[in-house]
Amino acid sequence: MDKLFQKNLSDEGEHPARETLLLFVDGEISSKEAAQVQAHLEACWHCRVRTKKIEETIADIIEFDEKVLTPRLLPPNNWRGFEQRLGRLAAEGGPRSLLSKWFGRLARLFSAIRLSSVPRPLVRVAAALAVAVIAVALAVRFNRETVVSASELLQKSSDAQAARVSKTAQPVVHQQLIVRRKGAALTGTDSFNWEIWNDTTGRRFRQSVADGAGRRFVRAAAADVSSDPEAAPPPPVLSEVEAVLLANHMDPRRPLSPTAYQAWRNSLGQKQDEVTKSRSADGAEVLILRTVPTEPVGEGRLAEAALVVRSEDWHPQELRLKVPAEGAVREYELVETSFEVVSLTAVGPEIFPERPAEIASGPAPGAAPAASPSPSPAEPVSPTQPSRPAASAELEMEVLRLLSDAGADLGEQVSVERTPGGLLRVAGIVETGERKAEILRALGPVTDNPAVLIEIRTVAEALAEKKGQGAKPATEQKVEIQSGSMAAESDLRSYFGGEEQARAFAARMVARSRRAVSHLYTLKNLSTRFSKDQLQRLSPEARGRWLSLLRSHAHAYRLEAEGLRQELRPVFFPSAPQGGAAAGPTPADIDGVVRAIDQLFAQGSANDRVILSAFTTSAQGATVTAIRAPQFWQSLLDAEGLAARIESAQ
Amino acid sequence: MPLQLFRRKVATGTAAEARGSDEFLQPGQDVLTLEDKVTRYFEKLRDPVHRYLVAVFGQPAEAEEITQEAFLQLYRTLREGQTINNMRAWLFRVAHNLAVNRVKSQQFVQLLDDESWDEMRLSLSDARPNPEQRLLEQEKFDRLRAQIARLTLLERQCLHLRTKGFRYREIAEVTGLSTTTVAETLYRVIGKLTKENNG
Numbered sequence: 045m046d047k048l049f050q051k052n053l054s055d056e057g058e059h060p061a062r063e064t065l066l067l068f069v070d071g072e073i074s075s076k077e078a079a080q081v082q083a084h085l086e087a088c089w090h091c092r093v094r095t096k097k098i099e100e101t102i103a104d105i106i107e108f109d110e111k112v113l114t115p116r117l118l119p120p121n122n123w124r125g126f127e128q129r130l131g132r133l134a135a136e137g138g139p140r141s142l143l144s145k146w147f148g149r150l151a152r153l154f155s156a157i158r159l160s161s162v163p164r165p166l167v168r169v170a171a172a173l174a175v176a177v178i179a180v181a182l183a184v185r186f187n188r189e190t191v192v193s194a195s196e197l198l199q200k201s202s203d204a205q206a207a208r209v210s211k212t213a214q215p216v217v218h219q220q221l222i223v224r225r226k227g228a229a230l231t232g233t234d235s236f237n238w239e240i241w242n243d244t245t246g247r248r249f250r251q252s253v254a255d256g257a258g259r260r261f262v263r264a265a266a267a268d269v270s271s272d273p274e275a276a277p278p279p280p281v282l283s284e285v286e287a288v289l290l291a292n293h294m295d296p297r298r299p300l301s302p303t304a305y306q307a308w309r310n311s312l313g314q315k316q317d318e319v320t321k322s323r324s325a326d327g328a329e330v331l332i333l334r335t336v337p338t339e340p341v342g343e344g345r346l347a348e349a350a351l352v353v354r355s356e357d358w359h360p361q362e363l364r365l366k367v368p369a370e371g372a373v374r375e376y377e378l379v380e381t382s383f384e385v386v387s388l389t390a391v392g393p394e395i396f397p398e399r400p401a402e403i404a405s406g407p408a409p410g411a412a413p414a415a416s417p418s419p420s421p422a423e424p425v426s427p428t429q430p431s432r433p434a435a436s437a438e439l440e441m442e443v444l445r446l447l448s449d450a451g452a453d454l455g456e457q458v459s460v461e462r463t464p465g466g467l468l469r470v471a472g473i474v475e476t477g478e479r480k481a482e483i484l485r486a487l488g489p490v491t492d493n494p495a496v497l498i499e500i501r502t503v504a505e506a507l508a509e510k511k512g513q514g515a516k517p518a519t520e521q522k523v524e525i526q527s528g529s530m531a532a533e534s535d536l537r538s539y540f541g542g543e544e545q546a547r548a549f550a551a552r553m554v555a556r557s558r559r560a561v562s563h564l565y566t567l568k569n570l571s572t573r574f575s576k577d578q579l580q581r582l583s584p585e586a587r588g589r590w591l592s593l594l595r596s597h598a599h600a601y602r603l604e605a606e607g608l609r610q611e612l613r614p615v616f617f618p619s620a621p622q623g624g625a626a627a628g629p630t631p632a633d634i635d636g637v638v639r640a641i642d643q644l645f646a647q648g649s650a651n652d653r654v655i656l657s658a659f660t661t662s663a664q665g666a667t668v669t670a671i672r673a674p675q676f677w678q679s680l681l682d683a684e685g686l687a688a689r690i691e692s693a694q
Numbered sequence: 695m696p697l698q699l700f701r702r703k704v705a706t707g708t709a710a711e712a713r714g715s716d717e718f719l720q721p722g723q724d725v726l727t728l729e730d731k732v733t734r735y736f737e738k739l740r741d742p743v744h745r746y747l748v749a750v751f752g753q754p755a756e757a758e759e760i761t762q763e764a765f766l767q768l769y770r771t772l773r774e775g776q777t778i779n780n781m782r783a784w785l786f787r788v789a790h791n792l793a794v795n796r797v798k799s800q801q802f803v804q805l806l807d808d809e810s811w812d813e814m815r816l817s818l819s820d821a822r823p824n825p826e827q828r829l830l831e832q833e834k835f836d837r838l839r840a841q842i843a844r845l846t847l848l849e850r851q852c853l854h855l856r857t858k859g860f861r862y863r864e865i866a867e868v869t870g871l872s873t874t875t876v877a878e879t880l881y882r883v884i885g886k887l888t889k890e891n892n893g
Contacts, residue, residue: 130765
């Protein structure tokens, strides 16, 4: 380079070469040469203009770099995976022990202190103390049991429940529980035995209670006398529990349902979960999931809930609820004492007087099944024929359609059940009077039908009924809750650059996934609501309505799922193509539609689980999630494709 | 000092030599673990390295992967106790070499696809209230985009390293060229990117 300059600069009377001017501008020539060029520029207008042009070009390049390139040449995967790769690399070279990590932290702590200025004995004492702290910390750490996240626990428990039910043909879930209102004496109406029968095939429900007043069948609190004329009114505490469960997205007919617990959790904005291990009264190991909303809750809403699950088989055993009411906190405990899944044929007619297949076509010629777990002989309940006509399947279809039109067929807001007498009961507790009026208006065409019982109440109405029934305030216990983190937290934080946006995105994804799943549940319910025979006996018009409902929910699901996928794409699958899923062949018949719904339900539920595991908080700070896996992306596409197939069904 | 036992101090050159070496670390961070140190360097230097790779070689996803690999290589090197005098130039050189090995073809690299380009132009429209200024700026950037796209791989390398603030000898170190070649190349680049050169 030196030669290059000398050649040009030694040429007296000549101008410096343009290359030399660039070197001059860039400060890449010696100070002696720079002085020569500078002297020349002062004298030479031509070279001053040339130099200015070089500087203008440089200015343009820098402006282009700063305004155009720097903001846009972004890493498509947002540096995902580096920490893991570095961690793996560090582990290859010999994993750092827990002790060394503690020493590392200790070293950082001490780095702020000038040890040379500290008296030597003090340093020794501090070091001894530090070692003691480490020893205690390690002991605590090793003694601490590893427990699952809230979502995992609920999912495993839900799966275990489903597996148990699926092993029996025409399963009826029979549960016995003790219900207590805590903080009060465990006598009288504050504690009673509760027995439940759920006919999962025929969608029928029966319950009895045993307390100081004896054992008897009782109506669900939301039902009127005519729905189950032989049943007594429920005791006040059961009515309270039912109202609390309904107002919190839970299910009074499946009070310990992990799915219902999850529905409540998902309805919360900010919350904290804690999963701990413990022992039940009989010595069995249990996991306790405790969830506390961290935002203020309204009247009737849960301030805290806990679900106790048996570690051995994930069976839910107990539900604890805390509800603010009238300036105090009411506590309820629902403890399961027995659980069995029996075949419908083993359940006596006093529980379910008619077979479900007979409901649509009227009362059955009395084929009496085998013996049943009946209520106490001291309180015999004689089955009576319904005083009203049984509802037809067409009528049931019409009610479902009307509810769907009002948007009341999603989730557990409003239920449509058969009473033991074959009537159709539409029951639910809704948020506001406006919503109640809306649903009643929608049900207008069937309001006067004697086979339909409508029991829609607002939360305030349900609670007002319970006032003055001896509810005693209980003392709230102090609860310490660990702060949670979500599995995809680091991905979201690094993508969005801040916790607030990451949390908002996660909440949006969970809400969207839950909305999608609510359509799935409705689809599944609709597809299993009628037997194949019933569907074939349905009038073409009613069958058309049924299909139309299926299509509309499949469509709604697909829109939610597509929206979800599009939002997830830039964060987790930036290189995935923008296009959506291809729909498969149109189902040829009703069987094909039902099969497609089964597949969609399985696939969509699995996708929802991935979303929940990634975006819901867990006290254990889980980091493993399938949300980044290409298989999950494919699964999202597959679910959309299945939904599109159902949409095309004729 | 007993606490020295807990340190895993990274060997570095003198402060004067180590331009870019520890300049990104805050006071009191000299006792960071090696992983922590590399993570800090990664957080500070990954974006310029990545932008250089994309601007020169294209392929943003591969550039991101190569950038990560360069920092993992940094970890390996420091773990072996080797000294790195100019951290920034070292990282660019490693990333550059990895890219050269992987991106064999010296393909045409378009800076930003057409869609991103249109978005950029729109954002400029918002930023400049004066229509004439907007037009001039858009023309200038359109011209530069086209001119840069016509540069050779070598020219792109020298240009983008120079815009990152590297001196000629550092560019030579990163690219493996001689300082003279770097000077000649940069001179050519300036010539190609002047306003008058629309060819």
